Amino acid sequence: MSHPINLTEQNVAINGYDPVSYFVDQPLPGNPDIAATYGEATYYFANAENKAKFEADPEAYVPQYGGFCAVAVSEGKLVPVNPETYKVTDNKLYLFYNGEGGNTKPQWEADETTMKNNADAAWAKGDFV
Known part of the structure; x- marks a missing residue:
């Protein structure tokens, strides 16, 4: 896939x-x-x-989830990112949306393990809205 x-x-x-x-x-x-x-x-x-x-x-070096917002991927969505809103965890690059709708990075950081598990599952499934 x-x-x-x-x-x-x-x-x-x-x-x-x-x-x-x-x-x-x-x-x-x-x-x-x-x-x-x-x-x-x-x-x-x-x-x-x-x-x-x-x-x-x-x-x-390539960003996780195709460079889409990690929080959005965890919710089954593909959303563009602000390239300056990011986090490196376990030598992996995660990017986040940060714009008129708010900054999603704090949401990720509030429960990174669950968010990452959800995003990994959604990414593996490949079914996005």
């Missing part, structure tokens, strides 16, 4: 943010001139070193 990926119209993941930067320090916008493709998504990187790290082990 192929899972959906949260992409821009240009097939860019994480709204152009560097996926490796989340694990190094803080999220940084990537440079379109330093890009790599993984699956159907293009990822931008802040520097060549981050691109090399990604290319060596892309699964270590």
